[in-house]
Amino acid sequence: MSIFTPTNQIRLTNVAVVRMKKGGKRFEIACYKNKVVSWRSGAEKDLDEVLQTHSVFVNVSKGQVAKKDDLCKAFGTDDQTEICKQILAKGELQVSDKERQSQLETMFRDIATIVAEKCVNPETKRPYTVSLIERAMKDIHYSVKTNKSTKQQALEVIKQLKETMEIQRAHMRLRLRMPGKDAKRLKEKLKPLLQVVESEDFDEELEMVCLVDPGCFREMDELIRCETKGRGCLEVLCLKDVEEGDEKF
Numbered sequence: 001m002s003i004f005t006p007t008n009q010i011r012l013t014n015v016a017v018v019r020m021k022k023g024g025k026r027f028e029i030a031c032y033k034n035k036v037v038s039w040r041s042g043a044e045k046d047l048d049e050v051l052q053t054h055s056v057f058v059n060v061s062k063g064q065v066a067k068k069d070d071l072c073k074a075f076g077t078d079d080q081t082e083i084c085k086q087i088l089a090k091g092e093l094q095v096s097d098k099e100r101q102s103q104l105e106t107m108f109r110d111i112a113t114i115v116a117e118k119c120v121n122p123e124t125k126r127p128y129t130v131s132l133i134e135r136a137m138k139d140i141h142y143s144v145k146t147n148k149s150t151k152q153q154a155l156e157v158i159k160q161l162k163e164t165m166e167i168q169r170a171h172m173r174l175r176l177r178m179p180g181k182d183a184k185r186l187k188e189k190l191k192p193l194l195q196v197v198e199s200e201d202f203d204e205e206l207e208m209v210c211l212v213d214p215g216c217f218r219e220m221d222e223l224i225r226c227e228t229k230g231r232g233c234l235e236v237l238c239l240k241d242v243e244e245g246d247e248k249f
Contacts, residue, residue, distance in 0.1 A: 017060045020091035023074030028057045029087045054081045107144045114154035122168045171211035173238040178206045179231050
């Protein structure tokens with residue numbers, strides 16, 4: 001005896017659901033696990049690798065497919081592939097509590113790792129360990145935001161940690177070269193952006209080796225290029241100025 005399956009039902013397993021509310025109705029698409037984030041970051045380009053089926057549902061878990069009329073009203077089209085792309089781009093990825101907790105824990109450690117890589121104790125110039133940064137983040141009750149990149153959040157964490165501990169971005173070591181006729185004027189403009197001038201040599205051109213905050217790099221690069229009409233240059237000697245040795249705090 002054959003089993004009757006309604007034509008508006010599609011059964012799927014091991015699925016990641018992306019949900020969107022539009023026009024007063026809920027629409028869902030069925031995706032492969034771990035592929036939604038890859039698509040949104042641009043790492044995955046093949047839509048067939050992301051979607052389990054090019055169908056739009058009102059309820060993926062029950063296999064209930066959305067009606068064409070409802071799709072047209074909400075999206076102005078019944079082209080299911082195009083609608084899938086819209087939901088994929090703007091919808092909310094549904095994950096279980098266990099998956100969400102695992103994702104938050106992974107992001108928390110990733111943020112702490114970025115902070116540890118970028119920062120030092122300003123007194124000793126030595127880096128902090130990841131575990132110490134994690135403890136400090138817990139002390140300030142930092143909560144991870146899944147809609148922001150770990151790099152963005154790491155910069156937020158650095159600002160917040162400065163209020164409770166001795167921490168700063170590790171300085172970059174740069175070599176600046178400027179034509180003699182621009183040197184004096186340009187040096188005055190650069191002075192507020194320089195943390196430490198390690199050496200200064202003036203012959204036909206001014207050459208300086210200095211330490212700067214990484215956040216100033218772009219501003220300095222543009223200033224030198226514009227003011228010298230491309231004759232000056234900025235060279236990165238070291239991305240992170242830290243004390244030699246394995247000791248970490």
